[in-house]
Amino acid sequence: MVAVIAHQLEIRIHDLIAPEKCFDFLRKERWPQGICCPACTSNRVKKNGHKDSDPLCQKYKCKNCGRRFNDFSGTVLANKHHPISVWIVALYLMGLNMSNSQIAAELDLDIDVAQTMTMSLRREICARKPGCRLNGVVECDEAYVRAGHKGHPEAVRRKNRLGRRRGLKGAPGRGTLAKEKPPILGIIQRCGDVAIFMLPDVKRKTIEPILRSVIEPGSLVNTDEYIIYGQLPEWGYEHKTVCHAIGEYARDEDGDGFCEVHVNTIEGFWSLLRSWLRPHRGISQENLPRYLGFFEFIHNVRRRGKALLPSLVGILFGALA
Numbered sequence: 001m002v003a004v005i006a007h008q009l010e011i012r013i014h015d016l017i018a019p020e021k022c023f024d025f026l027r028k029e030r031w032p033q034g035i036c037c038p039a040c041t042s043n044r045v046k047k048n049g050h051k052d053s054d055p056l057c058q059k060y061k062c063k064n065c066g067r068r069f070n071d072f073s074g075t076v077l078a079n080k081h082h083p084i085s086v087w088i089v090a091l092y093l094m095g096l097n098m099s100n101s102q103i104a105a106e107l108d109l110d111i112d113v114a115q116t117m118t119m120s121l122r123r124e125i126c127a128r129k130p131g132c133r134l135n136g137v138v139e140c141d142e143a144y145v146r147a148g149h150k151g152h153p154e155a156v157r158r159k160n161r162l163g164r165r166r167g168l169k170g171a172p173g174r175g176t177l178a179k180e181k182p183p184i185l186g187i188i189q190r191c192g193d194v195a196i197f198m199l200p201d202v203k204r205k206t207i208e209p210i211l212r213s214v215i216e217p218g219s220l221v222n223t224d225e226y227i228i229y230g231q232l233p234e235w236g237y238e239h240k241t242v243c244h245a246i247g248e249y250a251r252d253e254d255g256d257g258f259c260e261v262h263v264n265t266i267e268g269f270w271s272l273l274r275s276w277l278r279p280h281r282g283i284s285q286e287n288l289p290r291y292l293g294f295f296e297f298i299h300n301v302r303r304r305g306k307a308l309l310p311s312l313v314g315i316l317f318g319a320l321a
């Protein structure tokens, strides 16, 4: 589980609208042990006036190395035009899974401005979120997300549904990036974290380095019988499969009464992802990885709504583990 789950700050919506409170909130996350220099980490820092363009933004000077910095230096909010409260409320609304157009309406922003803000926050969260390392019992599966048709509601479409809908929904076969149905690889540890990746295609050589980077050797990996997973034992994993083609969705292999061979956990995750993406219209392939990374992060911190905001501020402004 990612470290930011430990953040327990009390936040009220009223506080988010007050810029002074937003600055307090940011400083507590950024410098929980007191303000220190971003260059040399010394805490021998003196206040050095305020930013001309934002009288609440404190400037500092390091007495050790002489570096000058302010509350925003080195963060995603450095040199940004909008007040901090607009950014924090936008982040809060992102945590509630509002679309860019809803956020624009709530904050009285132009839609393009809201989109630029949310994308820069998503990009920063993706860049700073900890990498997943999964072990024990893991499930692995692919799904397909429609991305690239602006104006069309995107949908995560399970590959077994693709077959039934072929007559109505275009060319047969598995999705690829080129077909505007990029495959998403999901790897989930039972009772643990998830890692999701947009892939250019579903080939063994594409998934092998990803699986190796995410799953500890020796873990037990459950998949369906798709051929790309056939070399898991050669890659150092124990491998169990369920055969969806013959209607098998779970199997009790050791005779203890529990059907322990299944991919139901990742299937459940796909339906959460499908619901999460639904309010967002026309996500492009260029932006989709940021939406996936954002959802991976909030899924792994296991928080929703108001309780999620401290984790989001923590990952954006807190020290990296």
Ligand SMILES: [Zn+2]
Pocket: 037, 038, 039, 040, 041, 042, 062, 063, 064, 065, 066, 067
């Ligand atoms: Zn310094």
